Amino acid sequence: MTMTDPVQAPTKARLLDGPALWPAQAHVPTVIGRQLIIERGEGSYVFTSDGRRLFDGTAGLWHANIGHSHPELARAAYEQMMRLETHHIFARFTNDKAHALGERLAGLAPFERAKVILNSGGSDAIDVACKLARRHWQREGRSSKKVILSREFAYHGLHAYGTSIAGLEFNREGYGTDSLVPETARVSFNDAGQVARVVDEIGAENIAAIVTEPIQGTGGVNPPVPGYLEAIQRICRENDILLILDEVITGFGRTGKMFAAERYGIQPDLLTFAKGITSGYAPLGGVLVSPRIWEPFYVDSPATPIFRHGATYAGHATASAVALAHLEILERDQLIPRVGDLERVLHRELAGLDAGHSGVIEVRSAGLLGGVTLADHLSAEAIADDLIELGFISRPLRGNTLQISPPFIISDDELVSYVQAIGHAINERERR
Incomplete structure (x- = not known):
């Protein structure tokens, strides 16, 4: 079983004999066996031990503003x-x-x-x-x-x-x-x-x-x-x-x-x-x-x-x-003025997401920070998992909300693709 396989009726032994590192901010039984091991980063992307390349749409925990592995x-x-x-x-x-x-x-x-x-x-x-x-x-x-x-x-x-x-x-x-x-x-x-x-x-x-x-x-x-x-x-x-x-x-x-x-x-x-x-x-x-x-x-x-x-x-x-x-x-590199440009792109794309999906209750943004609040029949945690499969990282927050806070170095096209991926993940969930 790989680190990213879903949990299937975890046994007591499987949980107790798992990795020594205690996961942070986690309900441990539901993450053991599903953790993604990040091995390296490059710019706006991180790479996992099982070969995935993921767009880091949360900049780690809101912090990787200039991207990863800057020489x-x-x-x-x-x-x-x-x-x-x-x-x-x-x-x-x-x-x-x-x-x-x-x-x-x-x-x-x-x-x-x-x-x-x-x-x-x-x-x-x-x-x-x-x-x-x-x-x-x-x-x-x-x-x-x-x-x-x-x-x-x-x-x-x-x-x-x-x-x-x-x-x-x-x-x-x-x-x-x-x-x-x-x-x-x-x-x-x-x-x-x-x-x-x-x-x-x-x-x-x-x-x-x-x-x-x-x-x-x-x-x-x-x-x-x-x-x-x-x-x-x-x-x-x-x-x-x-x-x-x-x-x-x-x-x-x-x-x-x-x-x-x-x-x-x-x-x-x-x-x-x-x-x-x-x-x-x-x-x-x-x-x-x-x-x-x-x-x-x-x-x-x-x-x-x-x-x-x-x-x-x-x-x-x-x-x-x-x-x-x-x-x-x-x-x-004029990265703070660049955030102003990206803010306009994010605001536009989130407005389109809000208008185009019944599963979206509200979108909020300021600067290069965004939140997408989902309807009760959708789970932000499940959508975040689906986004991993599409090659994007988001994070579920309070209020059934998805976090958007990518690095300042992203292109307009990458930001558009990220928001579109959220829309795609919502659509796919609603079809199930």
Whole structure:
């Protein structure tokens, strides 16, 4: 039996004696025996151990923006490792690449005079941002401001804080309490009036921050309804609540701007990033911090407090070198403006898909992000499996939705073919 054969009445022995690697985000019994082993990638395509060539329509997990196996990034990592693999950035120590990346990111930030906290990924970044929001208010002497609000259907990683503020209920279940960190609550994903009511109910004096993705990803690719983000920003400003923008998916060009904050005219207090900073070539994430938050920690005084952030690989020199090389490629190859061109193609093709298939309930897109919500009689998981057989990768998301987030380097024709393949898979399922 090959790795891609369907599961046929799996036996207990077959499951227990399967691969040692525990599959991530999986109902294990239904994936063992069906896993695709990806051996290599090239541009917008990946190749499996059983000889399949698949168009990577999700850019891995939203991250392979410049495609796979880019030689310049491989060279940047190699050259950096031959000089210095890494050195920590605790206290008096730093390393040249982390230092340079901090300056580069501060120059790209959607607000002035940003400071940069570096770590290993999006879940790390969310953990740091939520803790820093609470630390800010404790330092200010406003000790009741502890609650972190997040949106229904939100996904913010799977560390303890990300799990606690998840708007996807299944990510918070099974731990013996509603929330690993108790001071959290959810608000509507599209109704700013409901957000204002929750703020009144909990009391602004008890709320440290609101966390939001500008465009929800795992929750179903949900762009903000007009005026929603602006209203959230206004609620934060009027109630002295910090605004944390989770740009782990949208940062570094996915919306046609360097950050979605620019696209929607939002100025957060804290902005988290990961994925697109290296196109996934090295694990790296972090937080952009506004002056309001960082300045009190920089005052020249023995009484100045310390914010205890930083893990072993914070400011990893090789990851930072890869990020710097990646940012140069984005700029040199004009890939972010290219996303604007591809956005128009995606919008047009999705509109045709919506109009031409009764099995499609709704399509949504912004930048090079798209979601196709299917009728109840169709399964997004089954359609994603069918797409594999057609040579395309999609991914089922919440709400019976298919994910579309291909690399920035695709051609117009490849994007058209991808959406058409989704339509073909829907047609074939409805004929059965």
